[in-house]
Amino acid sequence: MDVDNVSLGKFPGLLLCFSAWLADQPSKDIIKLMWNMSRILASDPCRRFTLGFTIENRSFRLWILNRGTLLRAQAFDFIEDQYSLVRVFLSFAFSSAENMGWDPTITFSHCDSDNRRQYNIIVDEKVYRTVTTLSDYPADNPLGRAARVWKVEDAQGNTRVLKDLWLEHDRLEEHQIYENIIKDVEESAEPGFEEETMNAVVPHLLTPLGHCRVKVSGIADDDTTLVMLRGYDIKKAQATDLMRPSQANPAHKQSFAYSLPHDQDAEYITQTSQDSGFQVPQRVVLQETRKIPNDQRYHYRIVFKEYATTIYDERSLSNILQALADILIALQCIHSAGWVHRDISGGNLYYHKDGGLIGDLEYAKKVEDQSQHNVRTMRSFHPSSYDPCPH
Numbered sequence: 001m002d003v004d005n006v007s008l009g010k011f012p013g014l015l016l017c018f019s020a021w022l023a024d025q026p027s028k029d030i031i032k033l034m035w036n037m038s039r040i041l042a043s044d045p046c047r048r049f050t051l052g053f054t055i056e057n058r059s060f061r062l063w064i065l066n067r068g069t070l071l072r073a074q075a076f077d078f079i080e081d082q083y084s085l086v087r088v089f090l091s092f093a094f095s096s097a098e099n100m101g102w103d104p105t106i107t108f109s110h111c112d113s114d115n116r117r118q119y120n121i122i123v124d125e126k127v128y129r130t131v132t133t134l135s136d137y138p139a140d141n142p143l144g145r146a147a148r149v150w151k152v153e154d155a156q157g158n159t160r161v162l163k164d165l166w167l168e169h170d171r172l173e174e175h176q177i178y179e180n181i182i183k184d185v186e187e188s189a190e191p192g193f194e195e196e197t198m199n200a201v202v203p204h205l206l207t208p209l210g211h212c213r214v215k216v217s218g219i220a221d222d223d224t225t226l227v228m229l230r231g232y233d234i235k236k237a238q239a240t241d242l243m244r245p246s247q248a249n250p251a252h253k254q255s256f257a258y259s260l261p262h263d264q265d266a267e268y269i270t271q272t273s274q275d276s277g278f279q280v281p282q283r284v285v286l287q288e289t290r291k292i293p294n295d296q297r298y299h300y301r302i303v304f305k306e307y308a309t310t311i312y313d314e315r316s317l318s319n320i321l322q323a324l325a326d327i328l329i330a331l332q333c334i335h336s337a338g339w340v341h342r343d344i345s346g347g348n349l350y351y352h353k354d355g356g357l358i359g360d361l362e363y364a365k366k367v368e369d370q371s372q373h374n375v376r377t378m379r380s381f382h383p384s385s386y387d388p389c390p391h
Contacts, residue, residue: 029054037065038142045119045139045148045164046108048299049101049228053088060085067146067166068224068297069234098216103299105214106164121152121162123301124210128152128162135347138165145297145362151307160209161304166224167362169296175208177361184337197333204330206350206359207305214299222299304359308352312345323349323356330358338367 037050049066060078064071078085098104105122109129112118118130130150139146147165154160167173172180182202189197213221220227225234314320327349331341342363350357 029056033063037063038140041065041067041142041146042140045136046103046106047101048098048103048222049224051101060088062088064229065142066224066228066297067142067144068295070143071229071234071237103214103222104217119150121150121164121301122212123162123303124212126154126210128154128160128303130162131159134161143295152303159307161206161307162301163304164299164301165362166297167300169223169225169298171362173211173213173300174302174362175211177364178205178208181205181334181337181339181361181364184339185333188337201330201333204326204356204358205361206308206357208302209305210303212301214301223296224298225296306350306352306357308350308357308359310347311349311351312347314351316351319351322354323351326356327358330356339364340367 033052033054037052040047040050049064051062051064053063054061055078056075058077058079059075061075062073064073076084107120109118109120116133121128121130128150130152132151134149134151136148138144139148145165145167147163149164150162152160152162163174182198182205185201186194186198216222216227222228225231311320311323314323331344334341341358341361342365343360348358348360350359
């Protein structure tokens with residue numbers, strides 16, 4: 001997007017990299033920059049956004065990418081406008097870590113025995129240490145929720161699950177959705193069957209233990225527009241078509257190469273581009289042309305009590321059948337209360353201690369809710385003619 005009236009001071013610090021999928025035959029420099037910048041966001045959970053520049057002959061242009069949008073500033077002639085050029089590099093040198101795109105609430109801890117990075121993450125003033133990355137491939141797409149999920153340990157050594165993502169500004173937080181579902185299930189239960197109905201639902205939903213909106217320097221809630229762009233109205237910018245990356249359907253839930261200090265799995269994550277003549281990531285192969293999203297997003301984390309096995313990974317048929325029986329009853333009660341999950345899959349349903357669990361409520365909403373977003377939901381459960389909900 002062209003930002004014709006934005007001064008350099010509007011951008012919170014600068015970093016030597018950025019990326020863009022422009023539909024108008026981008027140069028090799030922009031494609032290389034695209035790869036480098038998208039990989040920074042994909043590989044490092046400590047990064048909130050990236051900035052950078054391109055130089056074409058005497059033309060110098062700044063770029064900024066966060067999980068909500070992509071902007072390119074108006075180019076200037078760095079030979080004639082030396083003041084702006086000096087200002088750019090002084091910004092590089094003297095910006096704070098937060099203004100350079102770093103997240104102070106997640107820090108590198110160590111590399112485990114498999115040489116994979118582990119982190120210390122703050123949620124609601126408590127520190128959790130990551131043990132295993134359960135899922136991070138959504139972060140490969142630089143524009144979107146970039147959901148990452150870890151198996152973590154708290155200060156007492158208890159095993160928990162932590163989810164980190166960027167939510168659309170008008171979306172409810174997952175713990176709020178959980179609370180609203182519980183409230184509506186209780187209110188919709190038939191008289192005399194309240195306890196049975198709640199017992200059919202509450203034990204079969206992942207239990208939130210902690211949550212927070214991530215704050216920058218402990219003060220402001222992190223936001224792709226209000227904080228990163230200092231409140232600049234991106235609707236004023238001229239929209240540009242871009243080539244969105246093809247949606248990944250990875251063989252592994254974890255982008256293993258992105259969790260390694262070195263490219264030990266380079267063959268897995270790259271393929272040769274016939275058009276550009278150099279290596280580009282497999283997951284950013286140019287596909288369809290769309291308008292650049294202008295989503296205002298906020299940074300959100302939630303910790304769940306249960307660490308469970310997904311139905312997809314469970315190898316005991318009896319455990320799967322037991323989990324599905326519990327899940328179907330719970331879903332029927334949830335539907336009777338006027339809610340739909342909208343993201344049912346083998347990766348969002350779990351087996352845990354002789355029972356089934358439903359997770360990932362972030363897309364759930366009331367049936368009468370007509371709000372729409374640029375997020376494509378997956379399969380939904382359609383109630384059958386019978387009602388297994390106890391009443």
